[in-house]
Amino acid sequence: MIGKHISNILLSYNIENLNGYIEPFCGALGVLKHMTQHFKKCYANDKHSDLIELWKQVKNNEFKPPESMSEKKYLEIKNIQSPNALKAFVGFGCSFGGVYFGGYAQKYTGGKNENYLQAATNSMKKLQPLIKNVNFNCISYSKLRPKNKLIYCDPPYQFNNFPVKFRNDTKKYDIFDHDKFWNIMRKWSQNNLVIISEFKAPDDFICIWKKEKYQSASQSKKTRYKSKKSKKFLVEKLFIHKSILDKYKK
Ligand SMILES: C[S@@+](CC[C@H](N)C(=O)[O-])C[C@H]1O[C@@H](n2cnc3c(N)ncnc32)[C@H](O)[C@@H]1O
Secondary structure, rough: OOHHHHHHHHOHHHHHOOOOEEEOOOOOOHHHHOOOHHHOOOEEEEOHHHHHHHHHHHHHHOOOOOOOOOHHHHHHHHOOOOHHHHHHHHHHHEHHHHHHOOOOOHHHOOOOOOOHHHHHHHHHHHHHHHHEEEEEEEOOOOHHHOOEEEEEEEOOOOOOOOOOOEEOOOOOOOEEEHHHHHHHHHHOOOOEEEEEEEEOOOEEEEEEEEEEOOOOOOOOOOOOOOOHOOOEEEEEEEEEHHHOOOOOOO
């Protein structure tokens, strides 16, 4: 849902002279799927090798979702060697709150009639026609050298002053260097339109949009806690570097 809102903001800028769209942190393609019809050339990158393998196969109509999923099968797939498309499909699509291998979701339906495997399968079918013009690459954002592009960045969020640990693997956690990230955003903003999703940013980045968001990735609409006390909101924002704010305004 928030992906559509964000894509509308991106498209409200003057993008006519830009020659392509890049997402360096494409994840589940929540924003990208609304952008592909507006650009001939789209580039989706992510460091997550299983996820990129899945998107490549979905794009080429090569991915066959499993017909059933037991907890035993889920745990076996978790140990398959990466990169592997099925591993991404099951690791995200069949896990609690969409957290990579965060627990076999079908166990946590609380008696509700939810079928995670079916939902994940349906979402792949819907995505396929939307990503035909997308070039997928498993690469770290810091290796990219973009020029004259619209770039939407949705990096691992900086919740506090400590390094963020996020799961890109089934065993270890990665650490994301936020200072390095903002420096690269400054550099890219010299010859691209760069728009960044975050909760906060350094002072030279200007907030252009905001919306309330549930705090935890595991608190999706279906799974979020019902008690008022445990509902925590964060304000998700979009930022642009101040030096290009006027350059791309319509
Ligand atoms: C907040 S999520 C992106 C969510 C995405 N917009 C979506 O619709 O699902 C952050 C993504 O950044 C990726 N990531 C983390 N570090 C990275 C790096 N150094 N280079 C590229 N991708 C990275 C993670 O694998 C994850 O998919």
